[in-house]
Structure formats: C-alpha cells, structure tokens
Amino acid sequence: MTTSKEIRLKSRPVGLPTADNFELASVDLPAPGPGEVQVRNLFMSVDPYMRGRMYDRPSYVPPFQIGQALQGGAIGTVVASNDPSLKEGDLVQSMFGWREAFNAPASALQKSDAHGLPPQALLGVAGMPGMTAYAGLLRIAALKEGDVVFVSAAAGAVGSVVCQIAKLKGHTVIGSAGGAEKCAFLKEIGVDHVIDYKATKDLTAALMEAAPKGIDVYFENVGGEHLEAAINAARPFARFALCGMISQYNETGEPKGPSNIIQAVGKSLRLEGFIVSNHYDMLPDFLRDMSAWIASGQMKWKDTVDEGIAAAPGAFIKLFKGENLGKMLVRLS
Amino acid sequence: MTTSKEIRLKSRPVGLPTADNFELASVDLPAPGPGEVQVRNLFMSVDPYMRGRMYDRPSYVPPFQIGQALQGGAIGTVVASNDPSLKEGDLVQSMFGWREAFNAPASALQKSDAHGLPPQALLGVAGMPGMTAYAGLLRIAALKEGDVVFVSAAAGAVGSVVCQIAKLKGHTVIGSAGGAEKCAFLKEIGVDHVIDYKATKDLTAALMEAAPKGIDVYFENVGGEHLEAAINAARPFARFALCGMISQYNETGEPKGPSNIIQAVGKSLRLEGFIVSNHYDMLPDFLRDMSAWIASGQMKWKDTVDEGIAAAPGAFIKLFKGENLGKMLVRLS
Numbered sequence: 001m002t003t004s005k006e007i008r009l010k011s012r013p014v015g016l017p018t019a020d021n022f023e024l025a026s027v028d029l030p031a032p033g034p035g036e037v038q039v040r041n042l043f044m045s046v047d048p049y050m051r052g053r054m055y056d057r058p059s060y061v062p063p064f065q066i067g068q069a070l071q072g073g074a075i076g077t078v079v080a081s082n083d084p085s086l087k088e089g090d091l092v093q094s095m096f097g098w099r100e101a102f103n104a105p106a107s108a109l110q111k112s113d114a115h116g117l118p119p120q121a122l123l124g125v126a127g128m129p130g131m132t133a134y135a136g137l138l139r140i141a142a143l144k145e146g147d148v149v150f151v152s153a154a155a156g157a158v159g160s161v162v163c164q165i166a167k168l169k170g171h172t173v174i175g176s177a178g179g180a181e182k183c184a185f186l187k188e189i190g191v192d193h194v195i196d197y198k199a200t201k202d203l204t205a206a207l208m209e210a211a212p213k214g215i216d217v218y219f220e221n222v223g224g225e226h227l228e229a230a231i232n233a234a235r236p237f238a239r240f241a242l243c244g245m246i247s248q249y250n251e252t253g254e255p256k257g258p259s260n261i262i263q264a265v266g267k268s269l270r271l272e273g274f275i276v277s278n279h280y281d282m283l284p285d286f287l288r289d290m291s292a293w294i295a296s297g298q299m300k301w302k303d304t305v306d307e308g309i310a311a312a313p314g315a316f317i318k319l320f321k322g323e324n325l326g327k328m329l330v331r332l333s
Numbered sequence: 334m335t336t337s338k339e340i341r342l343k344s345r346p347v348g349l350p351t352a353d354n355f356e357l358a359s360v361d362l363p364a365p366g367p368g369e370v371q372v373r374n375l376f377m378s379v380d381p382y383m384r385g386r387m388y389d390r391p392s393y394v395p396p397f398q399i400g401q402a403l404q405g406g407a408i409g410t411v412v413a414s415n416d417p418s419l420k421e422g423d424l425v426q427s428m429f430g431w432r433e434a435f436n437a438p439a440s441a442l443q444k445s446d447a448h449g450l451p452p453q454a455l456l457g458v459a460g461m462p463g464m465t466a467y468a469g470l471l472r473i474a475a476l477k478e479g480d481v482v483f484v485s486a487a488a489g490a491v492g493s494v495v496c497q498i499a500k501l502k503g504h505t506v507i508g509s510a511g512g513a514e515k516c517a518f519l520k521e522i523g524v525d526h527v528i529d530y531k532a533t534k535d536l537t538a539a540l541m542e543a544a545p546k547g548i549d550v551y552f553e554n555v556g557g558e559h560l561e562a563a564i565n566a567a568r569p570f571a572r573f574a575l576c577g578m579i580s581q582y583n584e585t586g587e588p589k590g591p592s593n594i595i596q597a598v599g600k601s602l603r604l605e606g607f608i609v610s611n612h613y614d615m616l617p618d619f620l621r622d623m624s625a626w627i628a629s630g631q632m633k634w635k636d637t638v639d640e641g642i643a644a645a646p647g648a649f650i651k652l653f654k655g656e657n658l659g660k661m662l663v664r665l666s
Contacts, residue, residue, distance in 0.1 A: 052599065059599050060569070223595060236393070245595045257590025262556060262578045264606035266385065266392050271604040273597035 002029045002038070002079075005309045006069040006099035013054055016250045016320055021054075022313040025069075032082040032103045037092075039104065041076035041332040043120040043305075044097035046316040047129070047157075051249040060275055072097035073128055074332075075112065075119050086111060093122055100309050100332050115291065124157050124327035125301040126290055128276060132243060133161035133219075134286045135279035140241040140272050141217045143169065148211050150174045150230055153221035154191065155182035155302075157327035158243060162219045163191050164299055174210045176203075176226065178322045185325060189300050203229035217241070223248045228258045234269055242273040250320055302326030335362045335371070335412075338642045339402040339432035346387055349583045349653055354387075355646035358402075365415040365436045370425075372437065374409035374665040376453040376638075377430035379649040380462070380490075384582040393608055405430035406461060408445065408452050409665075419444060424452055426460070433642050433665050448624065457490050457660035458634040459623055461609060465576060466494035466552075467619045468612035473574040473605050474550045476502065481544050483507045483563055486554035487524065488515035488635075490660035491576060495552045496524050497632055507543045509536075509559065511655045518658060522633050536562035547571070556581045557589060564593045567602055575606040583653055635659030 003026055010023040032038045050072055053064045064070055074097035078090040083106035086092065092109040096102045112122055124130065136158075137143050149166040153159045154175030166173045167190045175191040177183055178198040186194045193210035200206045207215065207229050214235035220227060223245025230240065248255045264271065293299035304324040306315040312330045319328055336359055343356040365371045383405055386397045397403055407430035411423040416439035419425065425442040429435045445455055457463065469491075470476050482499040486492045487508030499506045500523045508524040510516055511531040519527045526543035533539045540548065540562050547568035553560060556578025563573065581588045597604065626632035637657040639648040645663045652661055 227594070228590075242598050244598055248595050254592045255595065257561075257592045257594050259587045259590045261560070261590050261594075262581050262588065264604065265575050265577055266606070266608070268606050268608055268611060270606075271597065273599070273601050273603075275599065275601055278601060 001031075002101060003027070004029055004099050004101035007309060007312050008069050009054065009064045009066055011066065012056060013051075013250070015252045017051070017054070017313070017317055019313055019317075022070075024310055027099075029101060029103055032080055035083050035105050035107070036103050037078050037083055037086045037106050037109065038080040038101065039076040039092055039094065039096070039109065040079045040101045041074045041097065041099065043075050043123055044099075044312065044330045044332055045073040045123040045128075046312065046319060046328050046330065047072065048244055048246045048249060048319050050316065051320070060277075070098035071095050073123050074098075075122050076101075076332075081106070091119055093127070098309075098312055117294065120303060120305075120327075120329055120331075121301070123329060124303065125161055125299060126287075126294065129157035129327060130161045130290055131280075131283065131286050132276040133158045133165060134289070135276055135282050136219060136241040136243050136274055137162050137165055137217070139279060139282065140274045141219060141239045143171070143217060145170075147216035148172045148174070148214070148235075149217040149219065150176070150207065150211070150215045150233070151219045151221075152176045152226040152230075153244075153246060154194075155185050155325055156221065157301075159219065159221055160185070160189060160301060160326060161299070164189050164293075166217075167191070168293060168298055172211070174207065174215065176222075182325055185302060197226070204232040207233040214238070219243060220245065222246055224256060228260055231258055231260045231263050231269065234263070234267055236267045238267065238269050240269065240271040242271055246320065303329055305329045305331050307331050334364075335434060336360070337362055337432050337434040340642060340645050341402050342387065342397045342399055344399065345389060346384075346583070348585045350384070350387070350646070350650055352646055352650075355403075357643055360432075362434060362436055365413055368416050368438050368440070369436050370411050370416055370419045370439050370442065371413040371434060372409040372425055372427065372429070372442065373412045373434045374407045374430065374432065376408050376456055377432075377645065377663045377665055378406035378456040378461075379645065379652060379661050379663065380405065381577055381579045381582060381652050383649065384653070393610075403431035404428050406456050407431075407665075408455050409434075414439070426455055431642075431645055450627065453636060453638075453660075453662055454627075454634070456662060457636065458494055458632060459620075459627065462490035462660060463494045463623055464613075464616065464619050465609040466491045466498060467622070468609055468615050469552060469574040469576050469607055470495050470498055470550070472612060472615065473607045474552060474572045476504070476550060478503075480549035481505045481507070481547070481568075482550040482552065483509070483540065483544070483548045483566070484552045484554075485509045485530075485559040485563075486577075486579060487527075488518050488658055489554060490634075492552065492554055493518070493522060493634060493659060494632070497522050497626075499550075500524070501626060501631055505544070507540065507548065509555075515658055518635060530559070537565040540566040550574070552576060553578065555579055561591045561593055564591055564596050564602065567596070567600055569600045571600065571602050573602065573604040575604060579653065636662050638662045638664050640664050
C-alpha cells in the first residue's frame with residue numbers, strides 16, 4: 001500500500017481562482033489490479049484550458065466535479081505493473097495529473113519515449129502545447145508564403161512554439177507578451193517585432209507600427225484588446241487561429257466582444273476556433289518536424305517549474321497572472 | 334442634348350443617413366462621344382453596403398466623394414450609341430445608378446438579357462444579391478448535408494435567396510425578420526421556423542427552441558444581438574458566413590462586439606467574412622442554377638419599389654429602418 005496526495009476541486013471558482021477553491025487530500029493506493037499499473041508522476045501540467053472545466057456547463061470536455069481530483073496532462077514512471085504491456089520503469093503520459101501517483105488500466109496510458117529530452121518536454125514543446133501551435137498555425141491559419149504573423153501570449157508554451165515555427169518557415173513574426181523577461185525571451189527566439197503589451201497604451205498603433213502593411217495571420221491566445229487590435233491591423237483575407245482567450249477565462253461580468261468585428265466582412269477575414277484533440281491526425285508530421293527542429297537546435301523553450309503537489313493550485317493561478325515564462329509545470333517527484 | 338437628374342452626396346452621414354445628406358441635381362448630357370453610349374436607367378438598386386462608401390476611409394471600394402453623384406447597380410436601355418458593340422434598345426447593367434441617364438464608354442457596361450424576367454430581377458434575385466446568397470451559403474458557409482441553417486434579415490434581397498437555396502437543398506431553415514409581413518413571406522417561401530425578432534425578447538432562447546440541437550450554419554446580415562444568439566446556438570464546427578451587419582452600419586459610438594466570441598474556441602466555429610466580387614468565378618454556376626430554379630417556380634422574390642430619382646435617398650434610408658420587403662429598388666423610367 002502506498003499513499004498519494006492529490007488536489008481536488010473544493011468549490012467552483014468565481015473569477016480568478018484562489019487557493020480556497022482547491023483542497024489537498026491523501027489517498028491510499030492498493031497494488032494495481034489485473035490489467036492495471038501503478039504510476040508515480042514526475043511532472044504535471046497546468047494549462048489555461050483547465051479553467052473552462054471548472055465551470056459546470058456543457059463543453060467539449062466534461063466539467064470537473066466538486067470533491068474529485070482534477071485531471072490534466074502528466075508524465076510519470078510505472079512503479080508496479082499488473083499488465084504485460086507495461087513494465088516497471090516505463091515512462092508514461094496520462095491525463096492523471098494533479099496527483100502524485102495513481103493506479104490505472106494500462107490501456108489508459110500512453111507509453112512514451114523522451115528521445116533524450118527531459119521527460120517534461122513531452123508536456124510542452126514536444127507535447128500537447130507544441131502540437132497545438134503546429135496544428136493552429138499550419139492547418140487553421142493555413143500559413144502561406146509571405147504571411148506576416150502576429151502571436152499573442154507569445155512567450156507562453158504554445159505561443160513561443162508558434163513564433164519559432166513561423167520563423168523557421170521564413171515569416172516576419174510579431175509577438176506580444178507582458179514584461180521585460182518575456183520580451184527578452186522573444187528576442188532570443190528570433191521574433192522580429194516584440195510588443196510589451198503592459199507597456200503599450202495603444203495596441204493597434206503598436207501593431208501597425210510593427211506591420212505597416214498589416215498582418216496576414218493572427219494566432220489568438222488572449223482575446224479582448226488583442227483581438228480588436230489584430231482585427232484593426234488585419235489585411236484582406238487574413239486568417240485568425242483562435243486557440244484561446246486567456247484574458248476572458250475569469251471574467252465574471254459580460255466580456256467585451258470585439259467592437260470592430262464588422263471589419264471581418266469588408267476584409268474577408270476568417271476567424272476559426274480549434275481544439276487540438278481534433279487534429280491529432282497531424283501528430284506524425286508534428287513529431288517528425290519537432291524532433292528535427294529540436295535536434296538541430298532550432299527550437300528553444302522555457303519551463304517555469306513549481307515544486308510539489310501542494311504547489312499545483314498556485315502554479316495554475318500563475319497562468320492567469322502571466323507569471324509563467326514558457327511552459328508552467330509542477331514537479332511531483 | 335438631354336437632361337438627367339442625379340443624386341449627389343452632399344455631406345457624410347453621421348449615424349442614420351437623413352435626406353439632408355443628399356442633393357438632387359440636374360446635368361446636361363451631350364450626344365455620346367466615340368466609343369460611348371447613352372443609357373436611360375429603368376431601375377436603380379439601393380443596397381446596405383453603400384452606407385460603408387459614405388464614410389471617408391479605406392475599404393474594399395473607394396469612398397463616395399462629396400458633391401459627386403453616388404454610384405450603384407442599375408439596369409437601363411441604350412438610347413443612343415456611338416459604339417458598334419451596343420445598339421439602341423439594348424438592355425445594359427452598370428454601376429451608374431443614382432441617376433436617370435448617363436453617357437459611358439460601351440466597355441464599362443454589361444449587355445444583359447433578362448431571359449423573360451422583369452429587367453429589375455437582374456438587380457436582385459438574378460443579380461448581385463442572389464449571387465451573394467449563392468456564394469456565401471455554398472462556398473463560405475460550405476453548406477453540407479444535414480446542416481441546420483439560420484439566416485438573419487431573412488426577408489431581404491440576399492436573405493430570402495439564402496433561405497430558398499437551403500430549402501431547395503433539403504435543409505432545415507430558421508429565418509429571422511422584423512414584423513408580420515416579412516414573417517408571412519418567410520412562411521410562404523418555406524422557411525421552417527420563423528423568428529420575428531421585434532417580438533422576441535430573448536433571441537438565443539428563440540433560436541434554441543427552433544433548433545434544439547443547435548445550428549450548423551449562420552448566414553449573417555445583421556450583427557449585434559443576432560450574432561451573439563447564433564454563437565450561443567452554434568453546434569461544434571458551425572460555419573458563419575459574414576455577409577453584412579446592418580445593425581451596425583450607422584453606429585456612432587463603439588459597436589457592441591459579440592461578448593461570447595470565446596465560444597468560437599471550444600466549439601471550433603469558423604466565422605468568415607466575404608465580398609461577392611471575390612467570388613464571381615461562381616457566376617456561371619449561379620446563373621445556371623438560378624435560371625432553373627426560377628423557371629421551375631421554385632424561387633420566389635419580392636421587390637419594394639419607390640418611384641423616381643428624388644425618392645432614392647428615402648429608399649436607401651428605408652433599408653436601415655427595415656421598411657423594405659425583399660429587394661429595395663427605385664424605378665427611374
């Protein structure tokens with residue numbers, strides 16, 4: 001018998017989540033039953049999309065339940081196996097994050113190989129966020145020659161990969177982020193025009209200065225004023241990949257919609273939302289390209305790592321305060 | 334020498350245009366010069382998009398100029414020709430609306446054949462508005478089997494064609510219009526669920542009642558509350574063809590954007606604006622299909638006709654008050 005600490009949803013957040021919305025609990029894990037394995041997590045991921053699952057409403061994934069452990073991407077090692085497909089020491093990915101250890105059917109886990117990378121890269125640049133960047137930029141925004149690309153939350157886990165893929169393909173890239181540290185990282189990864197939105201009064205003017213002829217692609221992670229500025233700066237036939245709108249996830253009143261949406265008509269804009277899970281047919285291409293980019297040193301990334309399961313709620317809350325650079329992770333063992 | 338009365342832009346409207354923004358003037362027309370013809374207009378079109386050209390700003394068409402005659406679709410007959418390509422009595426379409434008669438190079442005119450229809454149909458169901466409906470529904474919204482289709486301004490020149498094409502292709506159609514007369518017309522053309530938005534407090538609720546499983550296509554002519562309701566009622570992967578947003582054309586403050594735009598992410602919605610002039614490669618298909626639908630009695634339409642050039646500004650203003658049923662026209666001779 002082993003013990004695992006886990007984070008449960010104690011109450012549904014109203015507005016920005018607080019520590020009170022979460023509770024730490026301990027569970028005893030028996031030996032894994034037939035077909036099961038026991039996994040000790042190395043790292044868990046916190047991602048903005050999890051905020052949506054804290055609302056009790058229909059969505060593309062069911063809501064988290066009060067009193068139950070939260071879920072999310074995690075990478076761990078098998079510590080006991082009762083299934084021939086996995087053995088002790090195997091590296092596995094799962095959606096059983098927010099807990100130190102767990103038992104699960106072997107079939108619910110994805111046996112993984114970090115190919116010489118730190119295993120937590122499978123939760124970031126080489127995992128779901130990287131794949132989100134790849135699918136959103138190449139399929140949804142349908143990046144094509146000559147496009148000028150604007151990326152918001154550009155220093156985040158998804159945005160920083162978007163910027164670098166666009167640069168690798170020869171595009172002019174404008175990235176927006178908040179604060180000097182993030183902006184320095186954007187310059188380091190080759191972003192052509194860096195906008196520190198916290199130091200910018202008029203985002204449209206800043207964007208038009210960076211792209212006097214306008215933008216062709218907008219990779220949307222933020223919403224609100226960023227979306228309005230992108231619409232203002234869009235050239236005819238610009239494509240917007242709507243990946244997320246983190247500025248709105250904790251809105252308690254009526255969020256402000258883009259007041260200039262009418263420009264989408266005259267400019268023939270295309271705004272398209274997407275969920276990465278609908279685009280996993282691109283996974284082989286993504287893994288091939290991303291492996292090559294990492295191996296050649298052309299893809300850089302940053303992690304922000306908090307320590308221990310008790311830190312997970314705080315790590316999650318940091319996402320909405322913009323306190324993470326790159327991928328936000330919690331180290332669990 | 335003949336005389337033609339024309340309507341000029343006297344001042345740029347602020348908000349809803351008024352009669353004061355226009356002036357009636359007379360011009361003398363000499364005999365047409367070499368390569369020119371003289372045309373007497375039968376009908377001119379007023380269309381919502383013309384409001385955009387009254388602002389002094391860059392757009393997909395240049396702004397109207399103060400003191401000059403307005404422009405727009407018109408159908409007329411050649412009354413004098415100095416070019417071998419056109420002869421007296423020929424029916425021609427042009428952008429020289431807002432005037433009784435004009436001289437123009439023959440090359441600037443489109444020789445037309447009404448194929449037994451009243452000639453003004455070439456300004457409506459069998460012309461630009463019909464083509465707008467066709468391209469928007471079939472290409473931009475990419476109508477496919479089983480789609481539930483929602484159309485706003487459904488009794489208008491474009492909307493009523495959208496409704497009927499969707500019905501002809503076997504779809505469930507929900508149409509929104511204001512007032513009993515328009516709603517009766519929608520029932521007459523086979524719309525399955527008619528929403529009188531002027532009699533509806535909660536457009537989202539009305540839409541969800543008409544389409545309990547949600548909508549797959551939204552043909553957007555109105556903006557504002559209609560767009561929000563469509564987003565609320567959209568099923569995953571719904572496609573929005575953004576044709577116009579008439580509720581916003583006269584907005585003097587900051588228009589209200591769709592506060593629920595974030596749903597575009599989770600539902601993988603696609604919102605795409607378009608301008609019919611970019612889709613004229615579909616014209617042969619449109620003419621083939623529309624001719625067949627009209628010939629078989631499967632396509633109905635209504636015109637609202639005001640009389641004489643002096644009535645043109647009032648006819649234009651009616652568009653924004655919703656006082657037209659079907660295509661708004663001015664008879665000029």
